[in-house]
Amino acid sequence: MKRRPSPLVPVFLALLASVGFALAEEARVPITSTGVDFDYKNGITHYYGNVQVLIPDVLRLTCEDLVATQAPNTNRLDNLVATTNVVINLIRPGRTPADPPVKIEAVGDRAVFIATNNLVTLTGPLGNMPRITSPQFTTRADTVTYDLASGHMAGIGHHVTEINGDLFRNSGFFTRTNKPAQK
Secondary structure: OOOOOOOOHHHHHHHHHHHOOOOOOOOOOOEEOOEEEEEOOOOEEEEEEEEEEEEOOOEEEEEEEEEEEEOOOOOOEEEEEEEEEEEEEEEEOOOOOOOOOEEEEEEEEEEEEEOOOOEEEEEOOOOOOOEEEOOOEEEEEEEEEEEOOOOOEEEEEEEEEEEOHHHOOOOOOOOOOOOOOOO
8 A cells, every 4th residue: 555645744844944943955844653544535644653753953853643634725834742652852052053953842732833933831640750861951840942933932830940050151150259248
């Protein structure tokens, strides 16, 4: 049986274009899984079992379950919902063209991407907070949101942020002396 391509493959290209990434000459995004169900009438594609979306040097998404929904009467993505052991590795351009690319990892039990606002929301089960890790910091929170268009991240609810100590090196903020206080 010949495998039919997902109707949502062009949608992934639109998603990446909206984030500002260029995909060389590649016109298709490979999505692999143990199984897939296409509901053409309702525009829903359900991938299940060892799901992987891989675009070298741009994006790698792994999870156990991925549901992609098209906006009604379009060939555009409305939303993606990834669940169970969700890991997203994203490579963004540096702040300036001379800066190296920035690698960001997002981990959670559930990731929801809404195409209309380019927002990814990560959640996790009680006691296992989702996290986003970049070279500068790691943030864990009850809910973590990441705006793909602006690069803005927010931790909502109880959160812990660990900042890379190199950011403070030579800033004078943590300069200590062993001199006793003046009396």
